[in-house]
Amino acid sequence: MSDHTPSKDFWETHYAGMDASWAPNPNAALKRVVASETGMPGRALDLGCGHGADALWLAGQGWHVTAVDVSATAVARTTARAYEANLSGRVTAIVTDLGLETPKGTFDLVAASYFHTPLEIDRAAVLRRMADLVSPSGLLLIVDHASVAPWSWNQHGQVFPTPQQTLATLELDQSWTSVETAVSSRLAAGPDGETATVLENIIAVRRIT
Numbered sequence: 001m002s003d004h005t006p007s008k009d010f011w012e013t014h015y016a017g018m019d020a021s022w023a024p025n026p027n028a029a030l031k032r033v034v035a036s037e038t039g040m041p042g043r044a045l046d047l048g049c050g051h052g053a054d055a056l057w058l059a060g061q062g063w064h065v066t067a068v069d070v071s072a073t074a075v076a077r078t079t080a081r082a083y084e085a086n087l088s089g090r091v092t093a094i095v096t097d098l099g100l101e102t103p104k105g106t107f108d109l110v111a112a113s114y115f116h117t118p119l120e121i122d123r124a125a126v127l128r129r130m131a132d133l134v135s136p137s138g139l140l141l142i143v144d145h146a147s148v149a150p151w152s153w154n155q156h157g158q159v160f161p162t163p164q165q166t167l168a169t170l171e172l173d174q175s176w177t178s179v180e181t182a183v184s185s186r187l188a189a190g191p192d193g194e195t196a197t198v199l200e201n202i203i204a205v206r207r208i209t
Helices: 004-016 028-037 051-060 074-083 123-131 161-169
Strands: 043-047 064-069 091-095 107-113 134-145 174-187 195-207
Touching: 004 043, 004 074, 028 051, 028 107, 028 134, 028 195, 043 051, 051 064, 051 091, 051 107, 051 195, 064 074, 074 091, 107 123, 123 134, 123 161, 134 161, 161 174, 161 195
Parallel strands: 043 064, 043 107, 064 091, 107 134
Antiparallel strands: 134 195, 174 195
């Protein structure tokens, strides 16, 4: 993979410029859906791991997590936090440009919390490739912006797709069943401790065969 792509450069600048001590809580929808819709912990793929909050929460619940991000800084922070939490044996963090590469293996959970980018990328095609990695009875969970917090880089009046529109772009066949398509709200915390209510699209689908 090239050392410099627009996606890699953007996200590396983004994470390198953020305070390394900022570690947001794991996504609330992820916690709720995993608790209610998955059985025994298995193998999870965390797309765009950021500071590692989702990956570390999953690992703490017994999941073995492959955490990927295009930013080397994000991957290094996730790896360091896993070590500090004595979870290194359950978290493998890898620099991966999902626009160009597909992780190897199959997973009982593929989690995409805010897998987004301001750059030109066929996001739906990437998510369809990630869906191919879900094992039978496994879950694909997408948590997206439906609104943004004041500190978000994404403040340009973007119109976010509905959960149903995102689900349609996945082009899933009859081997999948929808678990949830909904919009929920949560209180989000920013890098300086500020808070704001944000809306999230939640799309959860299960491979049944």
